[in-house]
Amino acid sequence: MILAKLAFKSLLNRRASVCLTLLTIAISVMLLLSIERIRLDAKSSFSNTISGTDLIVGARTGDIQLLLSSVFRIGHANNGISWESYNYIKNQRGVKWTIPISLGDSHKGNAVLGTSPDYFTYYRYAKKQNLRFVAGQAFKHINDVVLGNEVATKLGYKLGDSIVISHGMGNTSFHHHKDNPFTVVGILAPTGTPVDKTLHIPLGAIDLIHASHSRHASSAHDEHDEHDEHDEHDEHDEHDEHDEHDEHDEHDEHDEHDEQNNALIGQPKQITAFLMGFNSPLYTLQMRRNINQYKPEALLAIMPAVTLKELWEMLTIVEKVLLLFSAVVVLISLLGMLTTLLANLNQRRRELAILRSVGAKPWHIFTLMSIESLFITLLGCIVGCIWFYVLMLTSATYLQTHAGISINITSLSYYELTLIAIIMGSGFIIGLIPATRAYFYSLTDGMSIKV
Amino acid sequence: MITLSNISFKWHKKALSNTLNIPYLSINKGEHVFLHGPSGCGKSTLLSLLAGINSPTSGELTILGKSLQMLTKAKRDAFRADNIGYIFQNFNLLPYLTPIENVVLGCQFSTSRKRNALKHASSLEQQAAHLLNALGLDTNLHYSNAADLSIGQQQRVAAARAFIGSPAIIIADEPTSALDTDNRQHFINLLFEQAKNSNSTLVFVSHDNSLQPLFNRSINLVTLQDKL
Numbered sequence: 001m002i003l004a005k006l007a008f009k010s011l012l013n014r015r016a017s018v019c020l021t022l023l024t025i026a027i028s029v030m031l032l033l034s035i036e037r038i039r040l041d042a043k044s045s046f047s048n049t050i051s052g053t054d055l056i057v058g059a060r061t062g063d064i065q066l067l068l069s070s071v072f073r074i075g076h077a078n079n080g081i082s083w084e085s086y087n088y089i090k091n092q093r094g095v096k097w098t099i100p101i102s103l104g105d106s107h108k109g110n111a112v113l114g115t116s117p118d119y120f121t122y123y124r125y126a127k128k129q130n131l132r133f134v135a136g137q138a139f140k141h142i143n144d145v146v147l148g149n150e151v152a153t154k155l156g157y158k159l160g161d162s163i164v165i166s167h168g169m170g171n172t173s174f175h176h177h178k179d180n181p182f183t184v185v186g187i188l189a190p191t192g193t194p195v196d197k198t199l200h201i202p203l204g205a206i207d208l209i210h211a212s213h214s215r216h217a218s219s220a221h222d223e224h225d226e227h228d229e230h231d232e233h234d235e236h237d238e239h240d241e242h243d244e245h246d247e248h249d250e251h252d253e254h255d256e257h258d259e260q261n262n263a264l265i266g267q268p269k270q271i272t273a274f275l276m277g278f279n280s281p282l283y284t285l286q287m288r289r290n291i292n293q294y295k296p297e298a299l300l301a302i303m304p305a306v307t308l309k310e311l312w313e314m315l316t317i318v319e320k321v322l323l324l325f326s327a328v329v330v331l332i333s334l335l336g337m338l339t340t341l342l343a344n345l346n347q348r349r350r351e352l353a354i355l356r357s358v359g360a361k362p363w364h365i366f367t368l369m370s371i372e373s374l375f376i377t378l379l380g381c382i383v384g385c386i387w388f389y390v391l392m393l394t395s396a397t398y399l400q401t402h403a404g405i406s407i408n409i410t411s412l413s414y415y416e417l418t419l420i421a422i423i424m425g426s427g428f429i430i431g432l433i434p435a436t437r438a439y440f441y442s443l444t445d446g447m448s449i450k451v
Numbered sequence: 452m453i454t455l456s457n458i459s460f461k462w463h464k465k466a467l468s469n470t471l472n473i474p475y476l477s478i479n480k481g482e483h484v485f486l487h488g489p490s491g492c493g494k495s496t497l498l499s500l501l502a503g504i505n506s507p508t509s510g511e512l513t514i515l516g517k518s519l520q521m522l523t524k525a526k527r528d529a530f531r532a533d534n535i536g537y538i539f540q541n542f543n544l545l546p547y548l549t550p551i552e553n554v555v556l557g558c559q560f561s562t563s564r565k566r567n568a569l570k571h572a573s574s575l576e577q578q579a580a581h582l583l584n585a586l587g588l589d590t591n592l593h594y595s596n597a598a599d600l601s602i603g604q605q606q607r608v609a610a611a612r613a614f615i616g617s618p619a620i621i622i623a624d625e626p627t628s629a630l631d632t633d634n635r636q637h638f639i640n641l642l643f644e645q646a647k648n649s650n651s652t653l654v655f656v657s658h659d660n661s662l663q664p665l666f667n668r669s670i671n672l673v674t675l676q677d678k679l
């Protein structure tokens with residue numbers, strides 16, 4: 001008790017150097033906790049990107065490549081799946097739903113995804129969460145677009161706005177056409193996944209964009225004003241279709257729904273990939289094998305959860321380097337403490353002699369010194385934790401919007417407490433060095449004051 | 452009370468000659484002993500033996516009926532805590548404690564001294580304040596910063612720390628060498644007064660022979676050893 005009090009007062013007396021030491025430890029603790037928290041949350045955000053999908057099917061490439069292109073919109077799938085193959089697989093036994101997707105176009109750097117309305121019903125992310133609309137609804141017409149949350153907030157689009165979607169990837173597209181203005185009919189709630197950065201249009205509309213593109217390309221080569229005619233024709237076609245709806249409307253609602261879906265989906269020659277869910281997960285492996293051995297076309301089916309894990313494992317080296325760095329920072333801060341304690345020790349030999357003169361045993365001196373280092377590390381850890389929370393609170397929104405990592409501000413996890421315990425333990429062990437030194441000083445010096 | 456017979460001590464086992472060689476010395480209870488001798492003759496070394504920090508290489512050292520060299524190191528530390536008040540030449544105080552806390556520190560490692568201190572006062576702090584007053588340290592300085600006190604004031608605090616809990620023996624190693632002549636006299640008188648009050652034996656080391664007449668016994672360490 002008296003030793004704890006002495007240690008505390010002695011530290012208070014040297015608060016300048018103690019504070020600096022404490023500061024470095026606190027910073028390192030904050031850094032370690034933040035890096036670990038962000039790493040783990042990045043990992044979970046990452047694996048939360050898609051869920052509830054049993055298989056993703058695309059043209060044969062690598063597993064990870066297919067995942068990257070279909071889910072993360074990274075890279076470009078050169079080949080697609082023919083519409084026939086899609087329809088064949090879709091009608092297999094056990095298939096509950098499929099979502100065809102067509103990628104490859106962009107709008108101001110954001111991916112444009114052509115898909116069916118089923119997307120908004122069956123696409124799941126995180127813990128089997130559905131997509132939610134903050135405004136509007138799913139597309140109903142061929143020229144409707146549903147925006148991911150970030151697209152809407154970043155580009156300032158509202159419901160009813162007109163958007164031009166160009167063919168091809170990249171920020172600056174050469175083929176800016178006013179031919180195909182899309183109307184914003186829905187804005188999705190934020191998901192923290194690539195969905196936020198995606199514009200969703202009906203699958204059928206993709207062909208329209210491409211058609212206008214090819215017209216444009218051909219007109220660039222050809223002086224003929226053919227495309228005007230085509231335009232008219234296209235419009236006419238559309239009107240026809242709409243007319244048809246109206247007629248059917250009166251007959252059968254279900255029919256009308258299907259009809260409309262069919263109109264939205266159109267008859268594309270091929271799609272980039274499709275997601276599928278089964279009535280029972282038991283179908284997954286069997287279906288996967290069948291698809292991978294599908295004769296008419298070279299296809300690849302992946303289980304997203306498995307491939308996500310593989311992908312993350314490829315990134316573990318980065319993880320480990322981060323962990324290593326923060327561990328080194330902690331170590332350096334603890335060595336800083338060692339340096340200050342040792343440097344102070346020489347000046348404190350008189351103090352030790354005085355304590356010995358009033359009857360302190362050498363191990364009292366040892367304990368006193370250990371308490372000091374323990375106290376510094378403890379306080380450093382506490383301050384570090386406080387800073388960690390402050391940092392997380394202030395940067396959570398930034399990380400969400402800029403890195404798509406949703407940070408959970410929760411109490412310290414078992415893992416984080418273990419980390420802190422390890423730091424405390426190392427601090428204690430490192431503190432034993434000056435303590436041992438002081439012990440031997442007090443043995444050899446006794447009460448003779450050597451300064 | 453304190454008896455040394457055929458004491459020899461060397462700092463290192465391989466040292467050629469002994470630092471100390473004392474055939475016989477006995478100090479009685481309540482005596483005020485003035486121990487003097489030239490620098491380097493081993494005065495401080497002798498005190499370290501009396502305080503139980505070091506153990507004699509050979510011979511027998513008995514204090515308060517206990518044979519010190521028979522005790523373990525830890526026991527000797529406890530013995531010192533219980534029975535010996537020690538005053539250094541200067542810088543006696545822990546700078547991060549107030550004068551009161553410095554005085555109380557004197558009995559923190561000994562239950563018997565705590566008990567003694569509480570015989571006279573209701574709390575250790577109160578007894579510390581009482582001693583500081585008796586040694587002439589103003590009450591308004593009791594809770595000041597120990598490092599801000601003058602050297603004379605610091606030595607008073609050190610004396611109070613040595614006396615708290617009335618240890619049987621007070622050892623002072625040149626406690627007045629940093630004081631001016633007037634202060635020296637005054638300080639020694641205060642020491643005597645307290646020593647009488649607590650019935651303590653006082654072993655006082657100094658170079659300054661002018662202080663010698665104040666003590667009822669004077670020992671020259673060189674002649675003590677010459678008798679060999």
Ligand SMILES: Nc1ncnc2c1ncn2[C@@H]1O[C@H](COP(=O)(O)OP(=O)(O)OP(=O)(O)O)[C@@H](O)[C@H]1O
Nearest residue numbers: 444445448462470489490491492493494495496497
């Ligand atoms: N810790 C130590 N280790 C080794 N030798 C020591 C130690 N302390 C003192 N000595 C040696 O013991 C001898 C006596 O020293 P001591 O300090 O007892 O003298 P002193 O009489 O107190 O001198 P002063 O009047 O200057 O204080 C000296 O030669 C000194 O070198």
Ligand SMILES: [Mg+2]
Nearest residue numbers: 494495496624
């Ligand atoms: Mg000396």
